[in-house]
Amino acid sequence: MGPLFPLGVIGDELNMLIGFLIGIGFGFLLEAAGFTNTRKLAGVFYGYDFVVLKVFFSAAITAAIGLYLMNHYGLIDIDATFYPKTFWIPTLIGGGIMAFGFITGGFCPVTSICAAVTGKIDAMIFVLGAIIGIFGYAFTYESMWEELRNSGAMGRVNIAEWMGISDGLFILILTVVAAIIFFAVSIIQKKVTANSDYQL
Amino acid sequence: MKKFDVLYVSILLVGAFWAFIVNSANDEPIDRVPPCDLLDIVSQTDKFITTDELARRLMSDDPTLVLVDLRSKTEYDKYSLSGAINIPLENILNDEFADVINQDIQTVVFYGNSSDLSAKAWMLTKRLGYSHSFILLGGLNRWVETILRPRPLKETASRAEFELHSFRKAASSFFGGGSSLGESTSIKRIAAPIKRKKKSAAGGGCD
Numbered sequence: 001m002g003p004l005f006p007l008g009v010i011g012d013e014l015n016m017l018i019g020f021l022i023g024i025g026f027g028f029l030l031e032a033a034g035f036t037n038t039r040k041l042a043g044v045f046y047g048y049d050f051v052v053l054k055v056f057f058s059a060a061i062t063a064a065i066g067l068y069l070m071n072h073y074g075l076i077d078i079d080a081t082f083y084p085k086t087f088w089i090p091t092l093i094g095g096g097i098m099a100f101g102f103i104t105g106g107f108c109p110v111t112s113i114c115a116a117v118t119g120k121i122d123a124m125i126f127v128l129g130a131i132i133g134i135f136g137y138a139f140t141y142e143s144m145w146e147e148l149r150n151s152g153a154m155g156r157v158n159i160a161e162w163m164g165i166s167d168g169l170f171i172l173i174l175t176v177v178a179a180i181i182f183f184a185v186s187i188i189q190k191k192v193t194a195n196s197d198y199q200l
Numbered sequence: 201m202k203k204f205d206v207l208y209v210s211i212l213l214v215g216a217f218w219a220f221i222v223n224s225a226n227d228e229p230i231d232r233v234p235p236c237d238l239l240d241i242v243s244q245t246d247k248f249i250t251t252d253e254l255a256r257r258l259m260s261d262d263p264t265l266v267l268v269d270l271r272s273k274t275e276y277d278k279y280s281l282s283g284a285i286n287i288p289l290e291n292i293l294n295d296e297f298a299d300v301i302n303q304d305i306q307t308v309v310f311y312g313n314s315s316d317l318s319a320k321a322w323m324l325t326k327r328l329g330y331s332h333s334f335i336l337l338g339g340l341n342r343w344v345e346t347i348l349r350p351r352p353l354k355e356t357a358s359r360a361e362f363e364l365h366s367f368r369k370a371a372s373s374f375f376g377g378g379s380s381l382g383e384s385t386s387i388k389r390i391a392a393p394i395k396r397k398k399k400s401a402a403g404g405g406c407d
Contacts, residue, residue, distance in 0.1 A: 054205070058208065061212050062212065064219075065215035065218075068223075069215070069218065069219055069222065072219075072223075166223050169224075171216050174216075175212050175213055176216070179213060182209055186205075
C-alpha cells in the first residue's frame with residue numbers, strides 16, 4: 001500500500017498538500033513544546049533538561065518499530081522508501097559540526113526556523129548563517145569538498161546488517177538501550193537541577 | 201521519570217519485542233542449509249540417478265517418481281520423457297512449484313539435455329533443504345545414447361554387460377526408440393563374416 005507517493009497511490013499535488021500539513025503540525029508542536037527556546041536544546045549538554053534527547057530518540061525508535069511492523073504486515077514497502085548511502089567520514093565531521101552548532105547557537109536547523117518565525121533575532125542570524133553555509137558549500141563543492149564528501153563510502157548499508165544481526169534484534173537492543181538512557185538522564189537531570197537554579 | 205514517560209517507554213518496549221518476535225518467526229521459512237552441511241551434501245555420491253535405473257522405474261510405473269524437465273517450453277514440447285513436468289530452470293524457485301519439488305516421499309529427478317541444468321537445479325533445491333532431489337546422469341543425451349539407441353556390444357563384453365544391453369534393447373522398444381532394427385542388422389553384418397572365417401578355419405584344420 002505505502003509509501004503513498006513513490007508507489008503512485010497519490011499524485012504530486014496531494015503529496016505537496018500532505019507535506020504542507022505535516023510541516024504545519026511539526027512546527028506548531030515544536031513551538032508548543034518549547035523547542036524554539038535555545039536553553040531547551042543547550043540543556044542536553046549542561047545536563048538540566050533532556051527533553052530534546054528523549055523526544056528525538058523516542059521518535060526514531062517509534063518510527064523504526066512502526067516501519068518494521070508495517071513492512072511486515074504489508075502496509076508499507078520499506079524498499080520503496082528513500083534510503084541514502086553512507087559516507088562515514090563526512091557524516092562524523094558533519095555530526096561534530098552539528099553538535100557544535102547546537103551547543104553554541106542553541107538551535108537545530110528546524111527549531112532555528114521555527115524560532116526565527118516567532119521573531120527571535122538570534123534564530124534569524126542562525127538561519128542566515130545556515131543559508132550562507134549552504135551556498136558557500138555549494139559554490140566551493142567541486143574545488144574543496146568533493147573528495148571529503150565521497151570519502152568513507154560504505155554503500156547503502158543498514159546498521160543491523162553491518163553488525164550482522166537481524167533488524168528485529170537491533171530494534172529491541174536499541175529500545176532497551178534507550179530505556180536505560182532515559183532512566184539515567186532523568187537521574188542526572190534531578191541531580192543537576194537540585195544543585196543549581198537553572199531556569200528556562 | 202514521569203508516569204507518562206514510563207508508560208511511553210513501556211509501549212516502545214512492547215513494540216520492540218513484537219518486532220523482534222515477528223522477525224524471528226519470519227526467519228524460519230528461509231532457513232537455509234548452513235555452508236558446512238551443504239559441503240557434505242555436495243560431496244555425497246548418491247545425487248545421481250542413471251538412465252538405466254530411471255528406465256527401470258518408468259517401466260515398472262513407479263508412482264513415487266516425479267520427473268522435472270528443466271529445459272525451455274519449446275524444447276519440452278519437442279521431446280520430453282513421459283510424465284515429466286516442465287519447470288524451466290529460471291522458474292525453479294517459484295513458490296508455485298515448491299510443492300512439486302519439495303518432497304519427502306517422492307523422488308524428484310531433474311533432467312536437461314546434459315547434467316548441466318539439473319546440477320544447478322539440484323544445488324538450488326539442496327540449499328533450501330529439499331531432501332529428495334536427484335540428477336539424471338548425462339541428461340537426455342545419455343538417455344538417447346543408452347536407452348533409446350543402445351550401441352551394439354563387442355563380442356568380448358561380459359555377461360553383465362550383455363544383460364544390461366538386453367535390458368536396454370527391451371527398454372528401447374518400450375520407449376519407442378525404434379533403433380533395435382538398425383542394431384540387429386549391424387550385429388548380423390558383424391556376425392556374418394566372423395562365422396565364415398570360422399568355417400574356413402575349421403575346414404583347414406580337418407584337411
